[in-house]
Amino acid sequence: MSEEKESLKEEMAAKDEETVNGQDSMDETNNDSSEEQQEDKVTQLEQEKKELQDKYLRLYSEFENFRRRTAKENIELRQSASKDLIFDLLPVMDDFERGLDAIRKSDASESLTEGVELIYNKFKGILERKGLKPMNSKESDFDPEYHEALTKMPAPSKKLKGKVLDEIEKGYLLHDKVLRYAKVVVAE
Numbered sequence: 001m002s003e004e005k006e007s008l009k010e011e012m013a014a015k016d017e018e019t020v021n022g023q024d025s026m027d028e029t030n031n032d033s034s035e036e037q038q039e040d041k042v043t044q045l046e047q048e049k050k051e052l053q054d055k056y057l058r059l060y061s062e063f064e065n066f067r068r069r070t071a072k073e074n075i076e077l078r079q080s081a082s083k084d085l086i087f088d089l090l091p092v093m094d095d096f097e098r099g100l101d102a103i104r105k106s107d108a109s110e111s112l113t114e115g116v117e118l119i120y121n122k123f124k125g126i127l128e129r130k131g132l133k134p135m136n137s138k139e140s141d142f143d144p145e146y147h148e149a150l151t152k153m154p155a156p157s158k159k160l161k162g163k164v165l166d167e168i169e170k171g172y173l174l175h176d177k178v179l180r181y182a183k184v185v186v187a188e
Helices: 002-080 083-105 110-129
Strands: 132-134 147-153 164-169 172-174 177-180 182-187
Touching: 083 110, 083 172, 083 177, 110 132, 147 164
Parallel strands: 147 182
Antiparallel strands: 132 172, 164 182, 172 177
């Protein structure tokens, strides 16, 4: 029996030794493959990091562009919000100017003239604070960007050729954009 035990012990020791030797070689191959896996994982993670940084930069840039564009649109909207109302008030401004000219030419009392001028100046001041500017077209070069030619007349002198001789209806700018083109007579 003791011989059997000893032979069993020897067999077990031999198997243990084989197992340990096998595991060592397996550990070495596992270590090699695990290092390769770790390197692959590192490169994969670095690639993902680069992709995420790129996505972040693009998204940030898009957001900044969106923010700037909406801010610009907001400013433009505020500036032109009253555009329709001011455009509708321009004929009233024209009538006021014609009325003032008529009052000055007539025998109206000085206090009436002053009163109408005060009202006109107040009205004009309000519109100017909202961004309205009259165009001064007389004797300036004709520019289709600002003027609408109603008729042409022969130039009284060569110096006035291609220039505006008379302004039939005054033109206006609202925040440096044409609100109403000046209707003019052009010298040819």
